[in-house]
Amino acid sequence: MTALTLKPAGTATLRADAVVVAVAKGDKGPVLAAGAEAVDKAFGGKLATVLDTLGASGGEGEITRLPAPDGLKASFVVAVGLGALPEKDDTYGTETLRRAAGTVARSLAGTDKAAFALPIEAAEDIEAIAEGALLGAYAFTAYQEKGNGGKAPLGEILLLGAKPRDKAHKAAAERAIAVAEEINRARDLVNTPPNDLDPEAFAAVATAAGKEHGIKVQVLDEKALLKGGYGGILGVGAGSQSPPRLVKLSYTSSKAKKSLALVGKGITYDSGGISLKPAGHNETMKCDMAGAAAVFATVVAAARLGLEVNVTGWLALAENMPSGSATRPGDVLRMYSGKTVEVLNTDAEGRLVLADAIARASEEKPDAIVDVATLTGAMMVALGGKTFGVMANDDAFRAAIHSIAEEVGEPSWPMPLPADLRAGMDSSTADIKNIGDRMGGGLVAGLFLKEFVGEGITWAHLDIAGPAFNEGGASGYTPKGGTGASVRTLVKLAERTAAGDLG
Ligand code: BES
Ligand code: MN
Ligand code: ZN
Secondary structure (H helix, E strand, O other): OOOOEEOOOOOOOOOOOEEEEEEEEEEEEEEEEOOHHHHHHHOOOHHHHHHHHHOOOOOOOOEEEEEOOOOOOEOOOOOOOEEOOOOOOOOOOOOOOOOOHHHHHHHOOOEEEEEEEEOOOOOOHHHHHHHHHHHHOOOOOOOOOOHHHOOOOOOOOEOOOOOOOOHHHHHHHHHHHHHHHHHHHHHHHHHHHOOOOHHHHHHHHHHHHHHHOOOEEEEEEEEHHHHOEEEEEEEHHHOOOOOEEEEEEEEOOOOOOOEEEEEEEEEEEEEEOOOOOOOOOOHHHHHHHHHHOOOOOOOOHHHHHHHOOOEEEEEEEEEOOOOOOOOOOOOEEEOOOOOOEOOOOOOOHHHHHHHHHOOOHHOOOOOOOEEEEEEOHHHHHOOOOOOOEEEEOHHHHHHHHHHHHHOOOOOOOEHHHOOHHHHOOOOOOOOOEEOOOOHHHHHHHHHHHHHHOOOOOOOOEOOOOOOEEEEOOOOEOOEEEEOOOOOHHHHHHHHHHOOOOOO
């Protein structure tokens, strides 16, 4: 993992391989952002002109490398584009800074040490830059000797312009490091191929992390699941050689007044089961445990940050495979809650494992439950590949999550749970079917889950099928593959819950 330290401003002569400055897009060419003063001085005050001559515009995500002049100890300078100049108060938004830091950190793969001289007005800017840089420097190299284009991720970041002894600055950097490292952990889990990450292996990773961070971890194996009556989780895992698990992670704070339960869909591979997915739809389905990875990462981050709230993570882990022992379309499962479900499409498996975990989580009467899942292709049709859908049984809670997501730079959109779609799940054999109307399929899945939420408990459902896995190219601080989507939202939600701002 890339290291990050805070340094005061005006030390652009620090020993580093590269110095990073930012440049915005002005009417008459690139405009240097605050933080670049010392570097500009070394260029005789002509850095903007030099960049202009090189064809740089300051457009968002633009990277320009130039040799460092005498007077700088670094061997080269990198200018990263921020896009349009800020409108009013001369400050760039935190998401602009986060993205720029991510883009430039990505471009610095193969470099040992870089000093970032970016515009910093407040502690939140430090946090955004640190977060973006650490997320952008991420690379998944476990299976390639010369992964990442043969280049090691950027080794070390010096964040200039901070006050290393200022409590707020220090806290901002520490928070960014904890959150980014946990997001990167979630990305690693998502990227790990399904032959190496089955439910048992995922549970082992959670157990080890729990030990390290003082989180209590309980694992229900297939025998315990049978004894407990977890028909949904067992039904989904029935076709696999790798049996399912339900993992409970309990982070508790002695100062907690509120409790939050997070439930993650952890399908370590989704073949569709007997309702097998066609070729072209299977290849990325190692990502189907991204919800569980996000929940796991959030609980660990909460522990590392010592948040004053109790956070319980539930990882519903199973592999969805076809075989002679697999659940058939037509089978009826008796769920943990006691409800019966007629499984008419074994590819609608996420809602089955989540239903059991949500019902179990409800027994502990948390102040709120949030489930996170790569649940439906329909949500991707609705919102595209970058935005997650937010559904809830409480309008204020849904709005709060949407606005928290916006604050942390994660695109999301509130979605309804129209009551009329419930009828499509009526079954003549069981209490409910696991599929309903094709139209509004993402909302149908949400309505299914709602049935398993305990009476009177505030609940929200995040369908992260789009943003969890990036099939396109890397951009900003988002790499190809696993993204760690929703972790920043969930950590902020836990913080707000701790502060008593919710419910
Ligand atoms: N894991 C998939 C949803 C998914 C699709 C996630 C694409 C990420 C990318 C889920 O288990 C699934 O197969 N859903 C079905 C539900 C349908 C059978 C009602 C779907 O969306 O087609
Ligand atoms: Mn499926
Ligand atoms: Zn799935």
